[in-house]
Amino acid sequence: MPHPLDSFFAPASIALIGASRDLEKIPGRLLSMLRKNGFPGKLYPINPNYGDIDGLKCFPAIADVGQPIDLAIVSIPARAVLGALAQCADAGVKNAVIISSGFAEEGGDSAAMQDAIAALAKKTGMRISGPNAEGFYSQAQRVAATFSPTVDVKPNDRPFVASKRRIGIVAQSGGIGFAIYHRAKAIGVALSYVVSAGNEADLGAGEFFEYLVQDSSTDVILLFIEGIRDVDRFLAAARRAGEIGKPVIVTKVGRSGAGERAAASHTASMAGWSAAYDAVFEKYGFIISNDLDEAVAIAAVLTTNPLPKGDRVAVLTVSGGAGIWGADTVSMQGLQVPELSAPIQNEIAKLLPSYGATRNPIDVTAQGVHSGGLQRSIDLLDASNEVDAILVVLSLSSDTRMPFKQAELKPVIDAQRKPIVFYSYTLPSDFARRELAASGVIVLSGLTHAAVAMRKLVEHARFKLAPPVDAAAAGLRDLSAHLASATLSEADSKALLRAAGIALPDEVLVREKSALDAAIAHVGFPLVMKVQSPDIPHKSEVGGVRVNIATKGEVFLAFEALLESARRHRPDAAIQGVLVGPMAKKGVEIIIGTMLDSTFGPMIMVGFGGITTELFRDVIYRPAPVSAVEASRMLAELKAAPLLNGFRGAAKADVAALSQLIAQVSVLAARYSAQISEIEINPVLVHPEGQGVTIVDALVVLKN
Structure with a gap:
């Protein structure tokens, strides 16, 4: 089936707006590159200052061509670009590549011009790549719609190709995209396409990626990513690549300079600058490479073996x-x-x-x-x-x-x-x-x-692609009553989790000393007591936790001591009371968390929990929701995974129950991503196989 971008990548006719005879300038080089590479279609230079260029008739304006045009390459001053694109749309041009710079990368009025280009594309249906793009090169169709010197054809060139299969390259940096092609070409790797996404006013890296996934002439895809804008298209393409087994090699830059994020939970503070990107790449089986020559070597091995x-x-x-x-x-x-x-x-x-x-x-x-x-x-x-x-x-x-x-x-x-x-x-x-x-x-x-x-x-x-999970169809109950508060305490958070169908220990929130006897009778010894306040997320820091309490006298003394300590450390905190619950049986300590990423939305995290969580940072992230199958794969990737699998004679932990809990939390985070900012369950105690898991502490952070 034909694809809407076929006319972009394999145009039958190209107009060059701003064409020039000067081969030292980009407009002149664009025409030269197309001709040297043997573009088989029709070429229409557009410039009112010339009658002809290099033996080709030059037209004053796009409207004067009078022939169908698949692609316009625009290389004129930024201020004139919008008008030229409007003329292209009026002339029925299907696609455009804007080489010109001076748009969103400059800010101010220049950014407004880019917004106007995006609006024009939406209004007219003309597909636009750029601005500030280096164009593209299609080796099979001999379309060198770029000024990159890497596609220049020199008189003594003797290119050679070892691979039957071809690589396709999508880069958010034109220079790097063509550099990947240049290095791959030097060792005999065949190319389908290399395309630079530029500022992505209309066509984005995700849509170009989607094209290469469905393209039968592209066998291996290389992506150079700074940040994804067309997220839904990108994710749909990633899943399709995983389904058909088409390898995707990705380099993500911008991994440093994140700064520390102040957060109420460990989950967000442990997320690196690119944690969500890496989680998406892992989910769909992308091959991550942070070195240009390494990425080319991987592509070479994939295309020849x-x-x-x-x-x-x-x-x-x-x-x-x-x-x-x-x-x-x-x-x-x-x-x-x-x-x-x-x-x-x-x-x-x-x-x-x-x-x-x-x-x-x-x-x-x-x-x-x-x-x-x-x-x-x-x-x-x-x-x-x-x-x-x-x-x-x-x-x-x-x-x-x-x-x-x-x-x-x-x-x-x-x-x-x-x-x-x-x-x-x-x-x-x-x-x-x-x-x-x-x-x-x-x-x-x-x-x-x-x-x-x-x-x-x-x-x-x-690699095996995990089955998709539909959070909307997961059958969660209505949680609106639990989402009404501004800030949730542990007790509030656990009430929300219970309402979502997640199993928790039977606990009692005691507001008055007179209710302690009933709580003891309900919970039994040994028990745990924790002060509760939406203003105190980390209770141990205010002396707000007592464990292993075995007598009634200790319970009454602890109740007074917990409240007094909390008031002394945090006199302005709203104290709800003391949560009384059973002392959990021993188990492997795990942390489960969720966070919202600004690009990909809700993420689920799992790692080894307790007080050493942030010390070792042995954590795995995935986009939420995940199935229990995918959750078990996450657990297997942890460096300390042997601790769950009977390390040094210990009993094998109940990984199935833990995987089910991770899946439940991920569905909750995905379904209520508009209301829930973070969830942290730390620790979860994982008991021996068949004995389930116990949620010890939990915190749900709502969006402001």
């Missing part, structure tokens, strides 16, 4: 030291480098000189290369079920000699049985890159990047 069935790697080398280094690096990424079985070692030994090594890493030695041992070892390992991937470590600096014959290597690569990654510890020559590209091989020159790429390949193969 099948997914592995497991994490066992054979390291094959021509240098003993380099092979050991390769094995160490792969192991440090958490992949296995298993010793090979005697039968396969015996087979490999027949191919090597006596001083070679067969265990793994396998050192075929320089002599083994000349005798064909390297190629035949690859053949053996490719057919073996003892390893899932092969890392070939060798020297490819020669300008004349190759360690492989194309006729022997290409069939193995084409068969796509398992990933075979090539790393050269010397700088690979242009000759070597081109020769191996003919067999479908990309040579990597960074060992750590190669190992990271292999790990990411394994993780991508293992």
